[in-house]
Amino acid sequence: MRCGALLFFLLLNPCFCFKREVSFPSTRIPSVMKPIRINNYCFDRIHAWIQYDWQIPQFMEVVIEVFYPENRKAEGLVMFNHGFLIGNDLLFYPKKIIGAFTDDNPLFGINPSAYYNYSSAIVEKNWAMAFVTTSHMQFEGVPWIDIGGNPRVGQEAYAAASYLIKYGATDFFFRQEEKNRGLEIFDPNAAEKNRFMKPGCNNVIFAGHSVGGAHAQAAACGFETLQELGRKSYRLFDPVIFDREFLPEYTERMSKWQPHERANPVGLLQLSPVDQKILPPLIPGMQPYREALAAKKLPILMIVGQYDCACLNSKNSNPPAWSATPGDTNTQFAQLAPEGSNSWAVVANVARGSHSGYLTENSELCALADSAKNCPAGVGKDTYKSCGEESLFVNALLKEFINIYPSEGGFQGEFCDWIKSDCIQWLNRENPIGSLNLLPMNGGGYIDYAGKSTRCKP
Template identity: 60%
Template sequence: MQPIRINNYCFNHIHTWIQYDKRFPQFIEVVIEVFYPENRQAEGLVMFNHGFLIGNDLLYYPKKIIGGLLNDNPLFGINPSRYYNYTSAIVEHNWAMAFVTASHMQSVAMPWIDFGGNPRVGQDAYAAASYLIKYGATDEFYKIDEHNRNRSFYNRELILQTGFMKNNNVIFAGHSVGGAHAQVASVGFEKLQEIGKDTSRSFDPVLFDREFVPALSSAMSSWSAEERANPVGYLQLSPVDMKVPLLAPGMERYRDVLSESPIPGIMIIGECDNACLNMSQPPAWSSDAAKKTEFTQLSSPTSWSAVASVEYGSHCGYLTEKSPLCSVADIKNPCKSNKEKEPYKAGGDETLFTTELIKNFINLYPENDGFNGGFKGDFDQWRGSNFMKWLNRKSPDGVINLVPFSDGEYVSFARD
């Protein structure tokens, strides 16, 4: 489809197939939604992993077969940006924002099948971000790829019409299980390959055109570093992880890497969020410092990770629109019995806070930053940055309140 333009921003829906490694017949169908500046000079990309829309319903494959006859596809009916539309946060600094939807098994009846423990979904996000960096906003990536230079359809000049990134700098973000998946993408290509090899989730993706089957990309390992996503930060909104033997190993290996990565990382949890504080395996955070959590796994003497807690924060308060599936996570919450105020609902004050959070996080990064760039400073400068000064107070946006930690601060760092 042709991109849709609203004011100075464009929107496009991109549909492709990813083979995780050319040596193995493992494919995933993906749709990428992307918002990018009309001037095609994006200063960076926020790649968002959604938390409860990863995939399909129980009728996905019948719909897929019927759609093949009717020129329709069930993935086009899934629009994650509808629930996480924080795009006003990217406009001021001319950034782009994207979402990836993949056909991993998940449904309203069984929302836990891919509930956070599958690293493949984080690999999807990394592949999608790299796709946008190398090819821009187009379904016709194969016309640009040097791998296809001798094919009749090759048209390298197409990149002038489709490319929109000035660099390869990416903030990986996500909510719920998407927060855990963002941890995977944030480790970067080399670690994705290393951990993938060790865990039987090999990652050297090849892209396939969904209609022109013979057209495919070269393996990502042959791309230049500038053509692959460069993680410059990660943002986890109430991350939920899970372990299922053989199927879902969880994200601990990736958190071990992030614990030693010198890039800004922030975790936001909700005071009333049962899903991330109790149901997640392990919990995202706990007031008991001796308890194993995602946050303790992010700790090390060199960790840049930090956490903040939203008073009355729920699991679905981040959403820009209510979702019945996400709402299941908020049926049981630890605030109902001992708090006088209702936890936040989708499309309310917690949503507006999240938009301001992303806007201030983006402000960490300089304009006209080159390829393989990122935050310009050391840990002390990250800790004392304007972003942290904004976040580390009772009410960062003047509306919602944060819960203070035992030391009286509103942000806690994961350094041992």
Template identity: 60%
Template structure:
């Protein structure tokens, strides 16, 4: 497609194939949607994982076959950027924001099913972010490689024109199962490789341009470090994880790795959100002492992660567009929390709150840099000071966690 420009920002879409490791015959088709500044000098990238109720349907394979004849693809129809369009948050600091959809969600033979717990999705997200950093806004990546087996086709003008990032700094973000998948991506390349080997999910991705007689990239381990995504933050909205032995290992090992990371991390959950507080394994957050949760695993013996709970917050109130599928999670028949309470709906006050929080989160970072401060600088930053109020934006209220405190955090012990 041709890029769409609105004011000083553009939107584009990239269609690729990915092999998780050159020695494993496992491939995935994916589409990356990108909002980026028209001046192509993005100071950083927010890489967003979409939630589990926005995915492929039962007609995936018929649509796939029809798309081959009509130059279309069912992945284009997922369109997560419509449901998580927080582009207002990225403008002030001249950042970009991207979303990735893949041809499977949980298992290849049921691509319409995604109940979370699959580290492969986090691997795909990291690979997509790194692709944008290395190759930019082009599907013709083999023309942008000055070294290696594709160098004979190198097109210096295309390689230059496709670039839109001035750093490799990435905030990994996500909603619902996407929030848990983002936890894996935020660990970075080395940890993804280490845990991937341990879980029999090796990760050294190779990019392909099509299914038959494709051009392909070098494995990511051969890329210069500056061409790979550098995680500088984690932004989670009602993260949902699952654990089924062998099939879905969940993200607990990735959360353990993140517990020692010195970077800003924030988690928002809803007071009336059954999906992340009751159905997630473990729950995203709990106010009951001793209950293991995603938050407690992220804190370990003390970490940078901060959690807050939105009063009347739902599972889908963050969305920037209505989704009949996502709304199922908030139906009274599905969720017994907050009976009779008017919870937040998409495109409402919780959406505005989320956009403002993300804007303030991005504002932590100097142009082209990661967060330069200590834990004290993070916890005393404008972002957290703003969040630690009964009503940060004057509309949405937070649940009090401790007397006069609306954030949960276990500080690192080695301050």
């Protein structure tokens, strides 16, 4: 059924039927270097297809970019959902047809690792970092749209992270599948050559910016919760992953994987998350996932900017990420950290913070969110631009976040240990790095969380 369903899909889209090796866009990375090595880290791309549930013929094309340590003993993985150019545009299919003859793919050109290159944060603890790009439409009016409120994108991020943990940096996962032992395609050394996570390690911090921050909320819920909420919203989730060949090879459905082969969410980092609940059947938003996270013992960070209209204005994000108004319950953070709950979610507000200031490379598209037309509140306020102090702040914050995790398992401790951790101590001050300042929060300090007046003090 799975092969037949994908074959039918491919026949409707003949440009998908060409087989070729992964190549790097010449504007970024020479195609002859696959994978490339930078000091003690390697960079590679993986191209695959995800079937959301083994019983339903619904597929999504995926490209994963990954930095991993050359010694292939990564202590954890940061899986990042980027916040613009999520997938394909109206010229996607013509580009794919041309790419079949030019050894290229339009998804490769999105290159999120260039815009969110926080790779220096992962080196000290020997972690890996990956970015997932999928072929969702970027315009309104179609069911497979991605404008922030589609939980499917979070499911894809979780599936991509699990793929990296189980199979490593390879397109050819089938060469290490036990079901293929005895066949010509089986390679007994494939797993050792391809995997880059330390044996038994499946720690993943899910992270994201803008709409990617909302997607990361879903991914951070973990496999069982994604399945449970998927059943309730008619988005069944028990994925099968295919290579991209005509008559493809495919994995077992994820429910049959061993628990250590699936991603274990140990943290969530959201940079100005943008949710967009519009039409519940099609664009339901992430509220159920935030409510599920509120009950988990999971370190959660949300960063917003003082003049970030994209995530703080209800016209752009439904609901807004956060509000400075005490008692405002119509925000993402209020759903992540309801008053009276035991939520571990923490929020901080960057003075002069913008929506595009997190980027490590300029994007004219993302910068539109900070234009005078889209964000009049920031006019004349000297807000942060990409490649500046705000991106350095995120890099340092991610490094501090990673440092709280031991070599095995998730965060060791309870809520008070999290609030008193070096990461939160570093964050909870006016000037955590350089000239960048945080704005003070109600009740004192520079962070906020549920029950701040009665629960543990930093």
